Amino acid sequence: MTIKDAAEEWEIRGTETPFRGKKTSVRTDEVVMPDGSVVRRDYQVHPGSVAVLALDEEDRVLVLRQYRHPVRQKLWEIPAGLLDVPGENPLHAAQRELFEEAHVKAGDWRVLADVYTTPGGCDEAVRIFLARDLAEAEGERFEVEHEEADMELARVPVAELVRGVLAGELHNNCLVVGALSLVAARNGEGLDALRPALAPWPARPFEV
Numbered sequence: 001m002t003i004k005d006a007a008e009e010w011e012i013r014g015t016e017t018p019f020r021g022k023k024t025s026v027r028t029d030e031v032v033m034p035d036g037s038v039v040r041r042d043y044q045v046h047p048g049s050v051a052v053l054a055l056d057e058e059d060r061v062l063v064l065r066q067y068r069h070p071v072r073q074k075l076w077e078i079p080a081g082l083l084d085v086p087g088e089n090p091l092h093a094a095q096r097e098l099f100e101e102a103h104v105k106a107g108d109w110r111v112l113a114d115v116y117t118t119p120g121g122c123d124e125a126v127r128i129f130l131a132r133d134l135a136e137a138e139g140e141r142f143e144v145e146h147e148e149a150d151m152e153l154a155r156v157p158v159a160e161l162v163r164g165v166l167a168g169e170l171h172n173n174c175l176v177v178g179a180l181s182l183v184a185a186r187n188g189e190g191l192d193a194l195r196p197a198l199a200p201w202p203a204r205p206f207e208v
Contacts, residue, residue, distance in 0.1 A: 016028050024047070027044075029043075042121075043122055044121060044122040044124070049125075050090045050127050051078050053181075053182060060155035061156055062153070064102070065152040066150070075171060075172045076156075080126070081100070091129070091197045098131060105136075106135075108132040110195065111197060112178055112182065113128045115177055116203070125201075125204050128174055128177060128181070
């Protein structure tokens, strides 16, 4: 048996958008169930995101610590951000986020994992990249604001991140998926066997 997610869309009898925010909105759909009944499903509509697990030559991952108001915690995370426009090339978005949040560039990019963060209540799709061959970026640093102005940067060994994940000390979705996917890839066919940086992404199609 092949385990693989498949696209499918059930009939929608009606839809409305009771809330529209700056980047996301909330939608209510009337969805027809297999038995013919119709139920309402509320979910957040999200433009999609990218995240970057940046790995240096000393086997350390570039991480940042940022306040996240909904969970009332400062979380250790990997660089990440929204796709700015529909159809944006996710690699370009990832390169932008790595520059803006860490002032770092990378010479080698691969796709580490594609995930839906909370598919029961949000349509957010995230592409997590592996970035290697790191170097300091040229030019002026990006001017940060709001929560990012209080951000801390660090480089942490992969083994320490995995320990923290399994100990319940690290909770950011992209960091958890990224760190464990990295270890799984190493124990499998190796990092060079990962998908290329411009691999198709059906959840958020883009033009190369």
